[in-house]
Amino acid sequence: MLCRLEGIAKSFDGRPVLSEVSFDVAPGEIVSIVGPSGVGKTTLLTLIAGLATPDAGRIVFDPPPGRHNPVILVFQDWLLFPHISVFDNVAFGLKARGLPRAEVKRRVAGQLDYFGLSDKAHDFPAELSAGQKQRVALARALVVQPALLLLDEPFANLDRNLRLSTAAFIKATQRAFGISLIAVTHDLEEAFAMSDRLGVMLGGRLAQLGSVAEIYHRPASLEVARFLGPVNRIPAALALELGAACPGGEGAEVFARPEGLTLTPDPAGPAEVLEQVFAGHYIVYRVRLRGRELTVYSLSDGLVPGDRARMACHASFTHTEEPS
Amino acid sequence: MDRRAALSLSPAACPLALVLAGLGLTVAQSFGFFLPVPAAGGRFDGYAALLAPHLVASFAFSALVALASVLLSLACGTLIAWRIWQLSPKLKPLALVYKVPLILPHIAVAFIVLIVFSGSGVLASAGHALGLVATPADFPAILFSGNGLGLILAYALKETPFVTLMVLALLARLDPRLVQAARMLGASGTRVFFTIAVPHVRPALEASGIILFLYAFGAYDIPALLSESSPGMLSITVFDLIFQRDLALRPRAMALLVVMFLFAAAFIWAYVRLAARLSSRERKL
Structure with missing residues (x-):
């Protein structure tokens, strides 16, 4: 365990923002905390970074952070120092530690090389693209060899087509530098791509923490499931008809994500296609089956509204807590 | 330009026209034209007289006093503003006391400096009362000692709140998270001040520094009370030449004013060029 949060709570002006947040981070692990905007994710990071104090609970580090193993928070808008060059931004932490000039130059050069910024060394932050700014911020943070790196919404200011590659880059960088990392984001796809474990924050509480697959396929509550993507609620009888397991018995419900359902064209099939929407790399079908509307994602665009089809369920789950 | 455009520009143009007219008359008189009494001698005699050693010394003394007082004001004003910016929201309103010297006339500030720092002033009396000196007169001379210290103190006292005001206006736009980022990276308070705060408020320092x-x-009021006589401040010298001496010396007084104007213009031009060269890229913010 590198860092453990125990029962963290924080309020602003009497309004609770975080309640009973507990989890730990192992050395060399990436934990992403996802949740809707305003749920307290950034507040959580500022508490871990020591920029604010929790009202209740404690944050334990082992070993405790210090000048040689700091906790560094990279803010959402990177906050590069605007009046100094890229080189000096990256060198900032090393100069603050009083390292010899030659050592600073050598380490910064290595860092700029790793992050592909060598040709930008003498540029000022205002001259950089969003992706370059983020890389400078990461280089500036990692050059001081932090024990724990905190990333606040690392994908928020990037173009859509840059986000997944950035997630892969962050993961590769974290592995290369061997540091622990906590990221908060509301970009699910990127969080899935880079995280060892994922936490879902809802209403100021950590609703679930686990591996990405566990959270996605076995969500702890319907709210968690719905936050991660659309969910079809299917009564037990219908689920059995679709071939899904129904451990809760006849009165229970099972849940299936749209990609867990398949449609096969069949003029005598029980399902009727109500709507077909082209969504880029998949097709969204709205289907009526036994009086219930379901959503299905498919790679095939062979059905149009009014067509009939057979439906099957290949992946379903039941949640363990009742929604509040 | 049509008539309507000319009329809309007149509020800005009128003061400029007055200044230009005054400047034109000054230049003309410095060459011996339009004088109250005809000038004897050549057209450039007024300027040649400015090379007299006491006038050159006076020029250097004025520049030194101005430079020292501005540097002191900028340093004190920036530090005070930085400390106020760091105060909690509860304490910030109390810090408004820094503005008090702003509302005092310059001459009042000069009197305060006179009362506190003169040979028989508060500081010397306190030194005597504490047994540091045998008599107040033995206290080291601060005013009228030939180094312009009294003038520098008076200007700094009056100008520091102005710098604080200007700097605070820019600090209001400084993202406190920049300071947090620097602190997380291990920066000391001094490094944060010089790397984050000072560059951020540089435009305010440049503008207030020039003003x-x-x-x-060129001011007259504070030197009238606190200036040494030799070398004296240029403003006192000009006043003497115009009002206390022979009218025949008018070309010399006007030549001195012209040189002061040219010096001010050259100062601004050089400073603006230097500042632009130093920060042309980082200012693309």
């Missing part, structure tokens, strides 16, 4: 330097270089 205050030119004011201190």
Whole structure:
């Protein structure tokens, strides 16, 4: 365990923002905390970074952070120092530690090389693209060899087509530098791509923490499931008809994500296609089956509204807590 | 330009026209034209007389006093503003006391400096009362000692709140998270001040520095009370030449004013060019 949060709570002006947040981070692990905007994710990071104090609970580090193993928070808008060059931004932490000039130059050069910024060394932050700014911020943070790196919404200011590659880059960088990392984001796809474990924050509480697959396929509550993507609620009888397991018995419900359902064209099939929407790399079908509307994602665009089809369920789950 | 456009520009143009007219008359009189009494001698005699050692010394003394007082004001004003910016929201309203010297006339500030720092002033009396000196007169001379210290103190006292005001206006736009980022990276308070705060408020320092330097270089009120006689401040010298001496010396007085104007213009031009060269890229913010 590198860092453990125990029962963290924080309020602003009497309004609770975080309640009973507990989890730990192992050395060399990436934990992403996802949740809707305003749920307290950034507040959580500022508490871990020591920029604010929790009202209740404690944050334990082992070993405790210090000048040689700091906790560094990279803010959402990177906050590069605007009046100094890229080189000096990256060198900032090393100069603050009083390292010899030659050592600073050598380490910064290595860092700029790793992050592909060598040709930008003498540029000022205002001259950089969003992706370059983020890389400078990461280089500036990692050059001081932090024990724990905190990333606040690392994908928020990037173009859509840059986000997944950035997630892969962050993961590769974290592995290369061997540091622990906590990221908060509301970009699910990127969080899935880079995280060892994922936490879902809802209403100021950590609703679930686990591996990405566990959270996605076995969500702890319907709210968690719905936050991660659309969910079809299917009564037990219908689920059995679709071939899904129904451990809760006849009165229970099972849940299936749209990609867990398949449609096969069949003029005598029980399902009727109500709507077909082209969504880029998949097709969204709205289907009526036994009086219930379901959503299905498919790679095939062979059905149009009014067509009939057979439906099957290949992946379903039941949640363990009742929604509040 | 049509008539309507000319009329809309007139509020800005009128003061400029007055200044240009005054400047034109000054230049003309410095060459011996339009004088109250005809000038004897050549057209450039007024300027040649400015090379007299006491006038050159007076020029250097004025520039030194202006520069020292501005540097002191900028340093004190920036530090005070930085400390106020760091105060909690509860304490910030109390810090408004820094503005008090702003509302005092310059001459009142000069009197305060006189009362506190003169040979028989508060500081010397306190030194005597504490047994540091045998008599107040033995206290080291601060005013009228030939180094312009009294003038520098008076200008700094008056100008520091102005710098604080200007700097605070820019600090209001400084993202406190920049300071947090620097602190997380291990920066000391001093490094944060010089790397984050000072560059951020540089435009305010440049603007107030130019304004205050030119004011201190040419102002009359504080030197009238606190200036040494030799070398004296240029403003006192000009006043003497115009009002206390022979009318025949008018070309010399006007030549001195012209040189002061040219010096001010050259100062601004050089400073703006230097500042632009130093920060042309980082200012693309």
